Amino acid sequence: MQLVHRQTQGQSLVMTSVMQQAIALLQLSNTDLQRYIEKEAEENPFIDVNGRHRALPSLPYSGNGPAEQDDPISRIENHPLSLYGHVAAQLDILFPNPADRAMADRFLEALDPNGWLVDPLDRIAADCGLELEAAEEMLHTVQQVEPAGLFARNLAECLALQAEDQGLMTPLFRKVLDNLPRLAAADLSGLARVCGCGLDDLRGPLKQLRSLNPKPGADFSGNDVSEREPDLIVTRGETGWVVELNRSTLPAVEVDETLLASKLTDPAARSYVGERLGVARWLRRAVEHRNQTTLSVGAEIVRRQVAFLEKGLGHIAPMKLADVAQAVGVHESTVSRVTTGILMVTPHGTLGLKRFFSTALPGETEGDEAASAAAVRYKIQKMIAAEDPRNPLSDDAIAKAVSAGGPVLARRTVAKYRDMLNIPSSFQRKRQGKLNAF
Structure with missing residues (x-):
C-alpha cells in the first residue's frame, strides 16, 4: 500500500446564494413576487416597487364574473361570520355565568369545521373538572345552538338533533336512525324488516332524512381567503391566440441611482451604497428574467394547446416538460419551477400550468x-x-x-x-x- 498525490482539473456547477435566489424567483407567482420585492424594498433604500400604491384594475375571470378592487372596509362588512364566531355569540347568551361560559369554551375548542364534536366527552369532562353526568347535561345545552346538529358526536346524533328541531322525529324515524349501517348498504328490505314496516312506509322517512345536513358546520365561512388573481391571460387575437402577463399584479423593480457610491467620501458609506446598489440591480435583472421566462413558457404551452383553447378540457394535448424546455431553450427543471403555482386564464377557466402536462x-x-x-x-x-x-x-x-x-x-x-x-x-x-x- 502507498499514498499517491494526484492533481487534476475539472468543472462543476456551484450553487451560489445568488443563483439559489434567482431559481427561487422562478417559482413565485405574481402575488408572491410582489411580497418578496416589497420585503426587499424595506431593507434596501435603492429598490422601489413600481406602482406599489396604484389601484389595480379589475380583471374579468372566466366563469366567475369580474374581479372587484379590494376594499378592506366592505370586505369586513360583507364577510360572513365564521362557525366559531357564530357559536361563541350564542354561548354568551346560553351561559351568562362566567364559570359555565369558560367550560362551554372547552366544548367549542372540540368543534371541528363540519360541526361535530371531535374530542370524547369523558376527556372534555376531565378538562372541565366535571362528572360525566354533568358534562352530558352541558352537552345537551350547547347542542341547543343554531343550526341544529352542531356538537353531535356521530352521524345518528347529528341527524336526530335536526329531526327533533324540525319536528320530524317519529318512532319509525328513530328506528331508521338506529339502523343507518343497513341504509348505507342500501339494504332496504332488511331495514324495513328491522323497523317492522313495509317498503312503502320507508319512503317518507328516507325523503326527510335526505333533507337533513350531515355537516351543519360546513356552510359557514372559514378563513378569509380571497381568490388569487392569475399570472397569465390568454385571449384570441387577430392572428391567433395571444398570451400576456397579468399587468395588474405584475411588479416591476426600479432602482434609484441618484446617490452613487463614487460621490461619497466616507469609505464605509461608499461600501454600503455600492453593495446595496449591486443587490438592487441584480434584483431588477432577476425579475425581468423571471417575467420573460414565464411568458415564454406560457406562450409555448398555448401554442401546443390550441385544441384545448378552442374545444375544451377533453382536447388537452399530451405534453412533457422536456418538450417545452427544448422549444424555449431552457433546462427541463426551469420549466418545472416556472409552472409551479402559476395560474393562467383561459376561455375554459383559470388553470394551473401544471394541469397541461400529461403523458x-x-x-x-x-x-x-x-x-x-x-x-x-x-x-x-x-x-x-x-x-x-x-x-x-x-x-x-x-x-x-x-x-x-x-x-x-x-x-x-x-x-x-x-x-x-x-x-x-x-x-x-x-x-x-x-x-x-x-
Whole structure:
C-alpha cells in the first residue's frame, strides 16, 4: 500500500446564494413576487416597487364574473361570520355565568369545521373538572345552538338533533336512525324488516332524512381567503391566440441611482451604497428574467394547446416538460419551477400550468393520434356524469368505450383514473342511485 498525490482539473456547477435566489424567483407567482420585492424594498433604500400604491384594475375571470378592487372596509362588512364566531355569540347568551361560559369554551375548542364534536366527552369532562353526568347535561345545552346538529358526536346524533328541531322525529324515524349501517348498504328490505314496516312506509322517512345536513358546520365561512388573481391571460387575437402577463399584479423593480457610491467620501458609506446598489440591480435583472421566462413558457404551452383553447378540457394535448424546455431553450427543471403555482386564464377557466402536462396514451393503431391522460380522465368523468344511476358503467365498460374511439385503456387504468377523480366504484354508485331513487 502507498499514498499517491494526484492533481487534476475539472468543472462543476456551484450553487451560489445568488443563483439559489434567482431559481427561487422562478417559482413565485405574481402575488408572491410582489411580497418578496416589497420585503426587499424595506431593507434596501435603492429598490422601489413600481406602482406599489396604484389601484389595480379589475380583471374579468372566466366563469366567475369580474374581479372587484379590494376594499378592506366592505370586505369586513360583507364577510360572513365564521362557525366559531357564530357559536361563541350564542354561548354568551346560553351561559351568562362566567364559570359555565369558560367550560362551554372547552366544548367549542372540540368543534371541528363540519360541526361535530371531535374530542370524547369523558376527556372534555376531565378538562372541565366535571362528572360525566354533568358534562352530558352541558352537552345537551350547547347542542341547543343554531343550526341544529352542531356538537353531535356521530352521524345518528347529528341527524336526530335536526329531526327533533324540525319536528320530524317519529318512532319509525328513530328506528331508521338506529339502523343507518343497513341504509348505507342500501339494504332496504332488511331495514324495513328491522323497523317492522313495509317498503312503502320507508319512503317518507328516507325523503326527510335526505333533507337533513350531515355537516351543519360546513356552510359557514372559514378563513378569509380571497381568490388569487392569475399570472397569465390568454385571449384570441387577430392572428391567433395571444398570451400576456397579468399587468395588474405584475411588479416591476426600479432602482434609484441618484446617490452613487463614487460621490461619497466616507469609505464605509461608499461600501454600503455600492453593495446595496449591486443587490438592487441584480434584483431588477432577476425579475425581468423571471417575467420573460414565464411568458415564454406560457406562450409555448398555448401554442401546443390550441385544441384545448378552442374545444375544451377533453382536447388537452399530451405534453412533457422536456418538450417545452427544448422549444424555449431552457433546462427541463426551469420549466418545472416556472409552472409551479402559476395560474393562467383561459376561455375554459383559470388553470394551473401544471394541469397541461400529461403523458400520451397510445391509440389502437400506429397511425392514431395519441391522446393525453388528462383528456381521457375528463372523458371518463363526463361518461360517468351522464350514466344511468340505476345501471352505472363498470370500469370494464368504460375501458371498452374509450378504447373504441381513442387510446387503448385497460380496466385497471380506468380504476386508477377514477380514484384520482374521487369517483366511487360502479357498485357504490349503483347503491347510491338506488337510495336516491327510492
